[in-house]
Amino acid sequence: MYGLSRGTQAVLSIAQPLVAALLADGSPSPGRLALATVGGLAGFLAVFATNDLMDAGVDGRRFATHLRADTGPDIDSAGARHPLAQGLLTRRLALGWIAGLSVLALVIGALLNPVCVLLFLLAALLEVVYCRLATVTPYKFLLSGVMVAVGASAGWFAFRTSVDPLPLGLFVLWMFAWEIGGRNIPNDLADVAEDVRLGIRTVPVVYGARPAVWLAGGFLLVAFAASGVLMVVAWPVFGVVGLVGTLAVGVLTLLRPALLLVRDPGAALPAFNLATFHPVGVLAALVAALLLR
Known part of the structure; x- marks a missing residue:
């Protein structure tokens, strides 16, 4: 179950809506924050498991033909890589797991703000659409960015009913660019050999590794810029600690992965792993800023 829901990735992903929550409310209620954390975890576990369920057929062919060469630790594969495709879980059990988590996420979302329910759905x-486009178009990476930005934005609405266009817009752009440049394209770079055999269309498969690297690097730069501008906008709440902390985390988890990819497209997994920790690092910086305020 941990592998089906990509447990490590799901737990780390909680930082995304929590950052949005702190941006929306610099003094969140601990009880509400705990409820949002549980709901967010349930939602991420359900969505990641849905991805494995939708891709079970393709992943089954992946395991039947060839496994990706071991190029180092992969956060996405902690627990078991595609356990449903490997026959480690039954489809019925996976469906029950996803349904239970989804109900929990929906109930908590409804308690916090009905908008959270809509965003989760x-x-x-x-x-689902992203998975269906696996063999259709390499531009599905745009859907991945939108999906992550939508899910992360639920944290804002869990603590605030109104929309503040500038900070929320910068946050959406930040999450959109981070997902594409830090996770989606690097993950595709690591899977090129398998994806070619399976007919999966990704940017590196269709256009080559070097254009994919520059595209990922461009999105990582956008994410770095958006996060910095956002912290300037949020200066009254997070101050110098929030700004400097966010920029420092960005150098390590956005700019460094971009540099790794430019130097060597084969370093896709190390770049992916580094970028995955970006929201967690920013969350830590913002919490520190609030505690020192």
């Missing part, structure tokens, strides 16, 4: 729908 939209993110789940985008995940």
Whole structure:
């Protein structure tokens, strides 16, 4: 079950809506924050498991033909890589797991703000469409960015009913660019050999590794810029600690992965792993800023 829901990735992903929550409310209620954390975890576990369920057929062929060469630790594969495709879980058990988690996420979302329910449903729908486009178009990476931005934005609405266009817009752009440049394209770079055999269309498969690297690097630069501008906008709440901390985390988890990819496209997994920790690092910086305020 941990592998089906990509447990490590799901736990780390909680940082995304929590950052949005702190941006929306610099002094969140601990009880509400705990409820949002549980709901967010349930939602991420359900969506990641849905991805494995939708891709079970393709992943089954992946395991039947060839496994990706071991190029180092992969956060996405912690627990077991595609356990449903490997026959480690039954489809019925996977469906029950996803349904239970989804109900929990929806109930908590409804308690916090009905908008959170709509955002969760939209993110789940985008995940399904993304999986369906696996062999259709390499531009599905755009859907991946939108899906992550939508899911992360639920944290804002869990603590605030109104929309503040500038900070929320910068946050959406930040999450959109980070997902594409830090996770989606690097993950595709690591899977090129398998994807070619399976007919999966990704940017590196269709256009080559070097254009994919520059595209990922461009999105990582956008994410770095958006996060910095956002912290300037949020200066009254997070101050110098929030700004400097966010920029420092960005150098390590956005700019460094970009540099790794430019130097060597084969370093896709190390770049992916580094970028995955970006929201967690920013969350830590913002919490520190609030505690020192």
